[in-house]
Amino acid sequence: MTLATFIVKNALRNKRRATLSILSVAISLFLLVTLQVAMRELMNPINDEGSSLRIIVRNKVSLAQPLPARQLQVLDRIPGIVAVSPFSFFGGLYKGDEKFTSFAQFAVDPKRCGPLLSDAKLPPEQLQAWLADRTSCIVGKLTVDRYQLKIGDRMQFTGQYYPCDLELKVVGIYQGTADDRNVMFHQSYLDESLGKPGTVGTWWVRAASVDEAPLVTDRINKAFANSSAEVRAESERAFVLGFVSMWANIKTLITRISVVVLFALVLVAVSTMSMAIRERFRELAILKALGFKRRELFAFILAESVGLAVAGALIGGFGAWLVFTYMRVGGIVLALVALGLFAMCVYLLIKRQWLTGILALFAAMPVAMLGATLAQAGSIQGLTNGMFLLFEVTPQMLGLVFVVAGVLGVLAALAPMIAVARTSVVQGLKTLD
Amino acid sequence: MALPIKYSVRNALVRWRSTIATVLGIGLVVFVFVLLQSLAAGIEKSSGNTGDRRNVMIVRKGSTAESASLISREDFQQIRYFEEIARNENGEAVISADVLALVNLPRKPPEDNSSAFERRLSKILIALHLKDAKKPVSGGEANVLLRGVTARGMELRPQVKIVAGRWFTPGKREIVVSAKLARRFANFDVGQSFRSGNATFTVVGWLDGGGSAFDSECWIDADECRSVFERDMYSSFLARVPDAKSMSNLVARVEGDRRFKLKAESEVEYYRKQTMTAAPIKWLGGFLAVMMSVGAVFAAMNTMYAAVGARTREIGTLRVLGFRRRAVVFALLLEGGFLALMGGVLGCVVAYHWNGYTTATMGFETFSEIVFQFTVTPGLIVKGLVFAVIVGIIGTLLPAIRASRLPVIDALKAI
Numbered sequence: 001m002t003l004a005t006f007i008v009k010n011a012l013r014n015k016r017r018a019t020l021s022i023l024s025v026a027i028s029l030f031l032l033v034t035l036q037v038a039m040r041e042l043m044n045p046i047n048d049e050g051s052s053l054r055i056i057v058r059n060k061v062s063l064a065q066p067l068p069a070r071q072l073q074v075l076d077r078i079p080g081i082v083a084v085s086p087f088s089f090f091g092g093l094y095k096g097d098e099k100f101t102s103f104a105q106f107a108v109d110p111k112r113c114g115p116l117l118s119d120a121k122l123p124p125e126q127l128q129a130w131l132a133d134r135t136s137c138i139v140g141k142l143t144v145d146r147y148q149l150k151i152g153d154r155m156q157f158t159g160q161y162y163p164c165d166l167e168l169k170v171v172g173i174y175q176g177t178a179d180d181r182n183v184m185f186h187q188s189y190l191d192e193s194l195g196k197p198g199t200v201g202t203w204w205v206r207a208a209s210v211d212e213a214p215l216v217t218d219r220i221n222k223a224f225a226n227s228s229a230e231v232r233a234e235s236e237r238a239f240v241l242g243f244v245s246m247w248a249n250i251k252t253l254i255t256r257i258s259v260v261v262l263f264a265l266v267l268v269a270v271s272t273m274s275m276a277i278r279e280r281f282r283e284l285a286i287l288k289a290l291g292f293k294r295r296e297l298f299a300f301i302l303a304e305s306v307g308l309a310v311a312g313a314l315i316g317g318f319g320a321w322l323v324f325t326y327m328r329v330g331g332i333v334l335a336l337v338a339l340g341l342f343a344m345c346v347y348l349l350i351k352r353q354w355l356t357g358i359l360a361l362f363a364a365m366p367v368a369m370l371g372a373t374l375a376q377a378g379s380i381q382g383l384t385n386g387m388f389l390l391f392e393v394t395p396q397m398l399g400l401v402f403v404v405a406g407v408l409g410v411l412a413a414l415a416p417m418i419a420v421a422r423t424s425v426v427q428g429l430k431t432l433d
Numbered sequence: 434m435a436l437p438i439k440y441s442v443r444n445a446l447v448r449w450r451s452t453i454a455t456v457l458g459i460g461l462v463v464f465v466f467v468l469l470q471s472l473a474a475g476i477e478k479s480s481g482n483t484g485d486r487r488n489v490m491i492v493r494k495g496s497t498a499e500s501a502s503l504i505s506r507e508d509f510q511q512i513r514y515f516e517e518i519a520r521n522e523n524g525e526a527v528i529s530a531d532v533l534a535l536v537n538l539p540r541k542p543p544e545d546n547s548s549a550f551e552r553r554l555s556k557i558l559i560a561l562h563l564k565d566a567k568k569p570v571s572g573g574e575a576n577v578l579l580r581g582v583t584a585r586g587m588e589l590r591p592q593v594k595i596v597a598g599r600w601f602t603p604g605k606r607e608i609v610v611s612a613k614l615a616r617r618f619a620n621f622d623v624g625q626s627f628r629s630g631n632a633t634f635t636v637v638g639w640l641d642g643g644g645s646a647f648d649s650e651c652w653i654d655a656d657e658c659r660s661v662f663e664r665d666m667y668s669s670f671l672a673r674v675p676d677a678k679s680m681s682n683l684v685a686r687v688e689g690d691r692r693f694k695l696k697a698e699s700e701v702e703y704y705r706k707q708t709m710t711a712a713p714i715k716w717l718g719g720f721l722a723v724m725m726s727v728g729a730v731f732a733a734m735n736t737m738y739a740a741v742g743a744r745t746r747e748i749g750t751l752r753v754l755g756f757r758r759r760a761v762v763f764a765l766l767l768e769g770g771f772l773a774l775m776g777g778v779l780g781c782v783v784a785y786h787w788n789g790y791t792t793a794t795m796g797f798e799t800f801s802e803i804v805f806q807f808t809v810t811p812g813l814i815v816k817g818l819v820f821a822v823i824v825g826i827i828g829t830l831l832p833a834i835r836a837s838r839l840p841v842i843d844a845l846k847a848i
Binding site: 016017020021023024027028030031034060061062063064065093100158159160161162163165228230232242245246247253254257260261263264265267268270271272274275279355356359 | 450451454455457458461462464465469472493495496497500501503534535536537573574575576629630631662666694709717721724725727728729731732734735736738739742792794795800802830831834
């Protein structure tokens, strides 16, 4: 028997406890990853090709205050600008949505916005059709899939922020941007529906180069200083971060909850580990008596503890990755687990262990339901009604999970190690429990 | 015969090391659950607190909130003569047309108002490099809801009182800010002023909405608001009705008239529905609670299996003495339940520490900073405790059944 098998055998000799410990670590780490992913999704600015060049110009008062359309002439003359287009957030309710529509609708100038959406892939004939028809719109692939739209369909929107309703004809489907959900339509159509108020929501500007972008931002801000409608131009990144800062205390709260989750994790793991070691105190004393050094005993304990924690990290971390990236596969895996539990239930019932059998059935049902929900939703968009798009588990997050698991393993091993070190062989041999 | 309750309690206490770990674990789960639900409860309470039973709120059809609503002046000219609306002693209709504007303003740099415990915790976290040492950062910016009101509008909202300074003078660019917002935004002290939309507003007073949604607003003169922010439309109408019958008549008349695209409902009802912000917090709280409780069940199971394992002989002895299987199961369930209840109490006590603490976030309806308080209601505490006991009992069930199933002879032989 090698040392490695000795450690593995020791870790698994109480299979139930090992399973429970691994699962509780796995669940907490799953939670940690989920919180991190959600935070990243909510807080992190988009990072596609064009985002470093894009500048967003809004009214200095607030985003809700419109800008005069006449500013376009001034913007066109500012050096370093490649393209400018109005971007008015319509924010209508799509027909059938009760309270909340998960995609945005922007009124843009189709002739001007091409360079601003350089990542978008749109077939040329569809672009032509969009340019030609004032009441038409192009729709992101994700929204098309979600509502099963096709070219030629009409979309009805009830205005929430603008006092008008719109009907738009789908003439094109684009994809390739960081957020393939949005609907883009003609600013001129919005103007007409509102009775030509001569205002736009925001201007989106594309700078000539990354180096020039900050200069362009300054020039725009200066150009409208002390005018009747002062503006705030900022990079897309700063714009998004400004939004994030409005979330205020909620962000801190989520961070703190992550810390609480971690703390709970440490507690549980430490308690389990010390239980496992207390149980075989006598054995460790025998090992000591046989001539194993303290250092070697430490290594046993540490290896077992870290091993269990890392096993939990593997399940929790990769489980999260699997569920969020390939939700359908994750659902099927869960369904298989449920099937296993169900088989266990049947087996127990045959063996006339009624109560445990029924308990296994009770455990199988929620797992099966969860699996079915996940498999049916198919993706995080489906599951959260389009609120979350990517839910990308980054390598950094998985790295963090393993670091946490490692630290956890060491922390959990500390108390038992101290106890083992303190106890003399005779004392250890005398221990009963 | 049942085992004495003392048996269960003392058993839980004698293994204090693993008991503490389990209690703390369950306590943390309950803490997170109660705290998040208390946030949602706070948001709901603040909007449920708002409004007067005798008022009718009129907004544009399709708008979810008055800040997103636009109503023309012609509509106002017609509606103000509706006879369903109450008259004051001068014979004028008690109706107010408000103008709401969203203004982006700098926050105060975050002051250190954390409790001693939080300070100590953050010191530890900084020492462990889990948190950056606090840099003197600016507080960022956030949207504030400005309400342009007339004297009528103030009459209609008796909840709002001045707590410092005075009301604004109509026709002047003076502003009364919410006392609760004043603690969060720069230049909001009485006498200070700030710029927005080519105008400089002087803060002349602090208002207090008595825990209502008005605590998240700043009030200025309606005409000034319209001219500074270039609005020729109103945002919402608020009308007083003399009795319940005229309320339903007014609602029916406004909604039934095809000339207006307006929606009328009782003000209380309108605010009761402004709780979209609470929904995701509730959802997050529920999700975290379920996930963490599964982990806690596993942990409780581990503890109880170990407890049962260490007491195998004792349980055998009890059986020999004539205690029934179900007495043993019951005693163990009681032990698990007791452990969990201690955890639950701990979690609730710690969460209660935050009760009444004022916090803020961006409201989904208004896109402006909404101020509210953590509200730990008795219902929440009961929920938290029940939740804890359920976790404890589920965690104990399997170990207890196992203990009761042990053959007596084998159990007695166990070392």
